[in-house]
Amino acid sequence: MSLPTLRLAALRNHLPPPLAATTSLSSLSPFTSIRRMSVPTTMKAVLVERTGGPEVLQFKTDQPVPTPQEGQLLVRNNISGVNFIDTYFRTGLYASPKPEVLGREGAGIIAAVGPNASGFQVGDRVAWLATGGYAEYTAVPAAKTVKIPDGVSDEDVMASFLSGMTVLSFVKETYAVQKGDWVLVHAAAGGAGFLMTQILKSIGAKVIGTAGGAEKCALVKSLGADVVIDYRSEEGKDWVKQVKEVTGGRGVDVVYDSVGKDTWEGSLEAVKRKGTIVWFGNASGPVPPLPLPKISPKCVKVARPTLFGYIETREEFEYYTNELFSRLKSGELKTKIHKIYPLEDIVQVHKDLEGRKTMGKPLLKP
Numbered sequence: 009m010s011l012p013t014l015r016l017a018a019l020r021n022h023l024p025p026p027l028a029a030t031t032s033l034s035s036l037s038p039f040t041s042i043r044r045m046s047v048p049t050t051m052k053a054v055l056v057e058r059t060g061g062p063e064v065l066q067f068k069t070d071q072p073v074p075t076p077q078e079g080q081l082l083v084r085n086n087i088s089g090v091n092f093i094d095t096y097f098r099t100g101l102y103a104s105p106k107p108e109v110l111g112r113e114g115a116g117i118i119a120a121v122g123p124n125a126s127g128f129q130v131g132d133r134v135a136w137l138a139t140g141g142y143a144e145y146t147a148v149p150a151a152k153t154v155k156i157p158d159g160v161s162d163e164d165v166m167a168s169f170l171s172g173m174t175v176l177s178f179v180k181e182t183y184a185v186q187k188g189d190w191v192l193v194h195a196a197a198g199g200a201g202f203l204m205t206q207i208l209k210s211i212g213a214k215v216i217g218t219a220g221g222a223e224k225c226a227l228v229k230s231l232g233a234d235v236v237i238d239y240r241s242e243e244g245k246d247w248v249k250q251v252k253e254v255t256g257g258r259g260v261d262v263v264y265d266s267v268g269k270d271t272w273e274g275s276l277e278a279v280k281r282k283g284t285i286v287w288f289g290n291a292s293g294p295v296p297p298l299p300l301p302k303i304s305p306k307c308v309k310v311a312r313p314t315l316f317g318y319i320e321t322r323e324e325f326e327y328y329t330n331e332l333f334s335r336l337k338s339g340e341l342k343t344k345i346h347k348i349y350p351l352e353d354i355v356q357v358h359k360d361l362e363g364r365k366t367m368g369k370p371l372l373k374p
């Protein structure tokens with residue numbers, strides 16, 4: 009089967025194409041030395057030297073600009089994304105070496121091309137997934153960098169890059185959502201939830217979204233969610249009962265739960281017999297160890313995926329970036345930027361995110 013045919017077949021099945029197909033990176037000849045535009049030696053960046061609260065985020069103006077190593081590109085970031093996962097690395101919930109510059113994604117211009125980082129030129133407008141986005145410059149692997157197509161802004165990409173690929177891979181691969189499925193999405197007004205609600209509706213699923221507060225609920229409703237529950241309100245506290253009522257006592261086909269500690273027991277109750285729970289985050293704290301007998305009466309499947317497991321190869325990465333860019337370009341997928349904060353306001357960004365004050369995605373202007 010030819011590559012275009014394979015891609016079409018894969019799209020039909022909601023699955024990425026086989027891994028052996030040629031990638032655009034490997035088809036271009038490698039460069040052996042660094043090519044660069046003029047870059048300063050120091051930069052603004054946010055450094056974390058020890059784990060802790062938002063106060064451990066230190067805004068610095070004298071950090072060394074990194075030199076791109078083998079297979080790396082140096083990107084001058086125009087906009088960087090802030091994700092809830094950044095708070096886990098800050099607190100130590102997820103381990104990472106310190107000192108560290110946090111931030112898993114950025115969009116900007118290539119300032120230098122390292123040895124054997126083929127397929128890119130100085131000046132290309134790109135988005136990347138790696139680490140070190142809370143900075144003016146980041147050295148990133150070419151393998152996890154992609155050119156941004158004309159007609160798509162850096163801001164739209166950053167409002168949907170990590171979050172959007174997470175959602176796309178989880179609704180295609182973790183549980184292949186079908187038209188007519190009942191789907192429960194927690195934190196549906198958040199960075200990931202805002203995109204998930206739209207993508208589920210585009211598949212034809214029936215969406216029950218939870219969110220905290222009237223403003224967030226109105227936003228989720230505006231995306232076409234069939235039922236919205238304010239799970240922080242008095243009436244919404246018993247959201248499990250409401251989910252059961254709406255689904256005729258049956259429960260939902262799948263729950264996408266990124267809230268974790270506060271919702272996991274309710275999610276287990278709200279899922280139907282033979283249903284699936286996709287746990288993918290810990291916004292309220294981690295889910296405690298799950299006793300397996302708890303999931304046996306209803307024959308429930310439990311998944312705990314991570315985006316990075318679905319985009320390991322260049323082929324997989326390009327499959328999801330292409331799908332995301334085409335949805336952005338066509339206008340099918342809308343983005344919501346909570347606010348673009350200057351880099352020096354990073355402590356406030358983390359406070360707002362953990363304080364449940366954000367709707368859509370917070371971004372940083374390095």
Ligand SMILES: NC(=O)c1ccc[n+]([C@@H]2O[C@H](COP(=O)([O-])OP(=O)(O)OC[C@H]3O[C@@H](n4cnc5c(N)ncnc54)[C@H](OP(=O)(O)O)[C@@H]3O)[C@@H](O)[C@H]2O)c1
Nearest residue numbers: 091092195198199200219220266289290291292314315364
């Ligand atoms: N596994 C993966 O690969 C992957 C990738 C991307 C994201 N994620 C996960 O997806 C989730 C969403 O990430 P995001 O960056 O888009 O964040 P977000 O949804 O914009 O922010 C988190 C939201 O969670 C809700 N929440 C509920 N209880 C909370 C509490 N006790 N403290 C703070 N927030 C609480 C809040 O919404 P309400 O006010 O509406 O309750 C809050 O706005 C996170 O858990 C993240 O770790 C996982």
